[in-house]
Amino acid sequence: MNKVVIDGHHLTIQDVVNVARNGYYVELSDDAKLRVEKARALVDKFVQDERVEYGITTGFGKFAEVVISKEDAKRLQRNLIVSHACAVGDEFDTEIVRAIMLLRANALSKGHSGVRLSTLQTLIDMLNKGVHPVIYEKGSLGASGDLAPLSHMVLVMIGEGEAYYQGERLSGEEALKRAGLEKVELVEKEGLALINGTQVMTAIGALAVYDAINLAKASDIIASMTVEALRGITDAYYHRVHEVRPQIGQLKCSRNLLRILEGSSLTTRQGELRVQDAYTLRCIPQIHGASKDAIEYVKRVIEIEINSATDNPLIFEDEMRVISGGNFHGQPVALAMDFLGIAVSELANVSERRIERLVNYQLNDLPAFLTKKGGLNSGFMIAQYSAASLVSENKVLAHPASVDSIPSSANQEDHVSMGTTAARKARSIIYNVSRVLGIEYLAAAQAIDFRGDFKLGRGTEVAYKLIRKEIEHLDEDRVMYIDINKASRLVDSGTLVKEVEDKIGEIE
Template sequence: MNKVIIDGNSLTIEDVVNVARNGYFVELSDEAKERVKKARNLVDKFVEDEKVEYGITTGFGKFADVVISKEDAKKLQRNLIVSHACAVGNEFDTEIVRAIMLLRANALAKGYSGVRLSTLQMLVDMLNRKVHPVIYEKGSLGASGDLAPLSHMVLVMIGEGEAYYNGERLSGKEALHKAGMEPIELVEKEGLALINGTQVMTAIGALAVYDAMNLLKASDIIAAMTVEALRGITDAYYHRVHEVRPQKGQLKCAKNLLKLLEGSSLTTRQGQLRVQDAYTLRCIPQIHGASKDALEYVKKVIEIEINSATDNPLIFEDEMKVVSGGNFHGQPVALAMDFLGIAMSEIANVSERRIERLVNYQLNDLPAFLTKNGGLNSGFMIAQYTAASLVSENKVLAHPASVDSIPSSANQEDHVSMGTIAARKARNIIYNVSRVLGIEYLAAAQAIDFRGNAKLGNGTEVAYKLIRKEVEHLDEDRIMYIDINKASKIVDSGLLVKEVEKAIGKLE
């Protein structure tokens, strides 16, 4: 059985993907179980001693100064969940819901949150038995954690809300019952521990980073095909050009391009056909490389966040101490997600400009709009429109969410991150990028066909053959969205990168 063992400290982005998308089984490590028990023992002691501690024996937010009696402590936790379940909009995809549940469980497994082991185990069991709460996308400010959407997750744990089980949408209680589980009653600190964290924005972010890593490699492959189709000059990728400006991503991209194009009879040398190419060909390493560097930064932020304790207050059992802090504030993730959105928008931006160079007969020596009988056929004319539309939409989506803040909780929570909005926008941008790259992939293959039976590069030949297995050459106009969807699926599924790397080795 494929499984991931969580201990609060060693989860990887690949683990998140395997649980979220591939249904891997999840287990708690023995060390994590012990830490959770010890932290809970301290919470129980404070409750018994009626010590005033935020979120344990007090209200929340602006009500932090309201002391709650021992008799009302359990009701306080339930009230917290039902009152905070205010998310609206579309439902999150199942893969995001699963990633959210995994990350919340991993954060609790660190042993700083004070939940009972049985409560944490229930969250893990829901994952393993595929009880997927209905969680709505909108409603988080990204500080005080992702309170509203996470509350929808917890509703199911207490037998409320809704969930999917075996593809059927049911009440939370019924979904648990069919999975052989019973609702729980939350005790002191548990409601707050379950919803006060950055797990929604981080779950979206982890999957977005994984997808972006694939798309950046795919963009190098597809750009290399366009270089061949336009008989581009490879001198611009010469290693010494990039070594004198040693930006890491730039160096990686230039190396990738030469590796992909090695053996090609279509590429040219400086002065052979022209002295210089346009920027969209000549500057691929500089443009793609900058996005690669941005992604490296974002990836590090997410790798830290998925193994962090982000609720409040935190239980330091070894010091017998409870501390109110601000780890729930999503600013690190918010900035990173905005950066990711901007970086990936540029990949679509330059891809669309390469599409224009492929279809515009004034900029190349190919048939107008890559069709033999122009006028009767429109060829790739409107495919370029679609790419332009997606790029324009990305420019709107790339406006940073993190520069905004609206105070909440009667100005107690007077600066918020909007990190979940930033993460959702980045995910939408990445979808659009995959479609623009799919259109360039089709256009580059079509243009290569017009070059005759030329020898392609070692990597681009694999890419060309892969698309031609699914989509034949466009002789006459046909329904284009079908071709675009096929090409985009090859791109965003990771198949393109996988097959090319199988042939020529790992790309960077």
């Protein structure tokens, strides 16, 4: 059985993908179990001693000064969940829900949250048995964490709300029953521990950065095909050009291009056909490379966040202390997600300009709009329109969410991150980029077909054969969205990158 063992410290982005998309089983490590039990024992002691501690024996937010009696402490936790389940909009995809559940379980397993081991195990059991809460996308300010959407997750744990189980949408109580699970009666601190954190924005972010890495690699492959189709000059990728400006992503991209294009008979050298290419060909390492560097920064932020305790207050059992802080504030993730959206947008921005160079007969020596019988056939004319539309939409989506803040909880929470909005926008941008790259992939293959007798590069040959196995050359106009979806699926599924890497080794 494929599984991921969580302990709050060693979860990777690949682990998140494996659980969210590939259905890996999740187990809690023995060390984590011990830490969780110790933290819970301290919470129980403070409750017994009737100590005034935020979120344990007090209200929440602006109600932090309201002391809650021992008799009302359990009711407080349930009230917290039902009152905070205020998310709206579309439902998160199942993969996002699974990632949210995994990340919340991993954060709780650090032993700084004070939940009972049985409560944590219920969350893990739900994940393993496929009880997927209905969680709506909108309603989080990104501080205090992702309160509203996470409350929808916890509703199911207490037998409320709704969940999907074996493809059927059910009440939370019925979904648990069918899966053979008991609902949880929350006790002191548990409600807050389950919803106060950055796990929604981080779950979206973890999958988004994984997909962005794939798109950055695919961009290098597809751009290389366009370079061949347009008889591009490879001198611009020469290693010494990039060593005198040693930006890491730029160096990686230049190496990628030369490896992918190695052995091609279609590429040219400086002065053979022209002295230099337009920026969208000549500056691929500089443009793609900058996005690679940005994605790498985001990856580091997410790797830290998925193994962090982000609720409040935090339990430090070894010091017998409960400290109220601000780790729930999503600013690190918010900035990173805005940066990711901008970085990935640029991959589509330059891709669309390469599409224009492929279809515009005034900029190349190919048939207009890549069709032999122009006028009767429109060829790739409107495919470029679609790419332009997606790129323009990305410009709107790339406006940073993190520069906005709106006070909440009677101004107690007077600066918020909007990190979940930033993450959702980045995810939408990634979808759009995959479609633009799919269109370029189609157009580059079509253009290469017009070059007659040729030898493709080691990497581009693999990419060309892959798309031609799925989609035939466009001789006469046909329904284009089918081809676009097929090509884009080869891009966003990782199939294109995997096939090329199997031939030439890992793309940086």
